[in-house]
Amino acid sequence: MNRETQADYQHRSPMQSGRVSSRLPGFYELPIGQRREIIAGLSHMNAKEAECFGDFQTLSAEKVDVFIENGVGTFAMPLGVATNFTINGQDILVPMAVEETSVLAAASHGAKLARAGGGFQTTSTSPIGTGQIQLFPEAGFDFESVLQAERENLLAYANEGQHRLLSRGGGALNLTWRFIEAIRSLVLYIDVDTRDAMGANLINTICEKLSKRIQELIPCEMGLRILTNLCDKRLARAHCKVPKASLSNREFSGEEVVDRIEKAYLFAAHDVYRATTHNKGVMNGIDPVVIATGNDWRAVEAGAHAYCCRTGVYQPMTRWWKNAEGDLEGEIELPIAVGTVGGVTKLHPTAQAALQLMGNPTAQGLAEIIVAVGLAQNLSALRALASEGIQRGHMSLHQGNIALAQRQGAHTS
Numbered sequence: 001m002n003r004e005t006q007a008d009y010q011h012r013s014p015m016q017s018g019r020v021s022s023r024l025p026g027f028y029e030l031p032i033g034q035r036r037e038i039i040a041g042l043s044h045m046n047a048k049e050a051e052c053f054g055d056f057q058t059l060s061a062e063k064v065d066v067f068i069e070n071g072v073g074t075f076a077m078p079l080g081v082a083t084n085f086t087i088n089g090q091d092i093l094v095p096m097a098v099e100e101t102s103v104l105a106a107a108s109h110g111a112k113l114a115r116a117g118g119g120f121q122t123t124s125t126s127p128i129g130t131g132q133i134q135l136f137p138e139a140g141f142d143f144e145s146v147l148q149a150e151r152e153n154l155l156a157y158a159n160e161g162q163h164r165l166l167s168r169g170g171g172a173l174n175l176t177w178r179f180i181e182a183i184r185s186l187v188l189y190i191d192v193d194t195r196d197a198m199g200a201n202l203i204n205t206i207c208e209k210l211s212k213r214i215q216e217l218i219p220c221e222m223g224l225r226i227l228t229n230l231c232d233k234r235l236a237r238a239h240c241k242v243p244k245a246s247l248s249n250r251e252f253s254g255e256e257v258v259d260r261i262e263k264a265y266l267f268a269a270h271d272v273y274r275a276t277t278h279n280k281g282v283m284n285g286i287d288p289v290v291i292a293t294g295n296d297w298r299a300v301e302a303g304a305h306a307y308c309c310r311t312g313v314y315q316p317m318t319r320w321w322k323n324a325e326g327d328l329e330g331e332i333e334l335p336i337a338v339g340t341v342g343g344v345t346k347l348h349p350t351a352q353a354a355l356q357l358m359g360n361p362t363a364q365g366l367a368e369i370i371v372a373v374g375l376a377q378n379l380s381a382l383r384a385l386a387s388e389g390i391q392r393g394h395m396s397l398h399q400g401n402i403a404l405a406q407r408q409g410a411h412t413s
């Protein structure tokens with residue numbers, strides 16, 4: 001191990017070399033305070049500027065060091081509360097961590113429109129994630145017969161040692177497979193009910209364990225063993241109805257807005273460029289709740305977008321239509337892999353507070369809240385886009401950012 005001292009790092013400062021080197025061997029072994037001093041020195045920051053790497057008041061240096069490697073600070077993000085949500089007849093305050101102006105206002109507005117029609121109705125499937133085990137069987141080997149005969153044994157083996165998960169009603173449930181001729185590869189799919197955990201570690205552990213047993217049964221070269229983020233057995237759904245009367249505004253009658261929102265949805269359903277932006281708006285609602293609860297928003301993003309391609313054509317995440325009474329109805333269905341126990345969710349004090357604010361939902365309950373927020377966010381965006389346009393409301397809210405930037409510019413120039 002090449003142990004360089006802080007002085008060694010600073011010796012290689014941009015002043016001397018002309019540019020910063022990203023080679024920092026042993027950096028990860030230093031205490032956080034020292035890491036911070038080093039990067040501050042390398043980038044010529046004074047002590048005040050280095051304070052912008054964040055404080056450790058909510059998230060201690062100890063936790064940062066456990067959560068990630070090479071940690072030097074924390075990144076503060078605005079945390080807000082979306083109002084007006086009623087989900088399955090119960091009012092709920094929704095925590096959202098996001099940097100974008102107007103997201104909280106839009107979510108709360110969408111929830112208010114839905115509230116006029118009774119709020120959101122949500123459902124979800126069991127929290128089932130899927131792991132993939134890829135292998136390259138010896139040519140001519142009858143893996144089909146072996147897997148058929150051993151399926152139940154393999155499932156039992158996967159569940160060995162998982163007493164707590166099994167006692168809570170979870171565990172490995174099903175094993176399927178397919179042979180991909182083009183790459184001469186057999187892929188096994190193991191479905192696991194992860195209960196209130198997001199389950200990535202659990203599924204990956206099961207995949208790796210199971211692969212060893214499979215290698216004893218099937219002569220093969222082992223490939224990848226990892227969960228899929230396309231968790232299409234772990235779906236959350238929300239539905240809402242908005243009375244046309246709630247949608248009227250200065251420019252358009254309620255009936256006209258319903259028609260225009262339906263057309264806006266159809267635009268997204270027939271144009272992938274629009275579908276992408278439509279879905280970005282949905283994720284404006286989803287990601288902030290996923291982040292506020294300490295969950296993996298990259299996993300949710302990957303799964304949600306892949307799910308939109310399940311027909312082979314990228315589709316909008318929501319659907320809107322005019323019902324027989326002329327009111328607006330909308331729905332959403334997405335795979336949402338989130339947990340309420342384990343990992344960062346359990347250790348991050350703000351994530352714990354966020355869950356508490358929502359009444360400590362189960363993982364399924366949280367997934368349902370998340371899709372309801374996505375639907376509300378989309379409703380609010382489409383309502384504005386389909387009538388006065390998005391900029392009027394957005395710019396009036398954005399004024400604060402502009403004024404702040406001007407004040408900061410005045411202070412620093």
Ligand code: MEV
Nearest residue numbers: 277278280281284381390
């Ligand atoms: C902006 O962050 C999100 C929107 O572009 C979404 C949409 O166009 O539907 C307003």
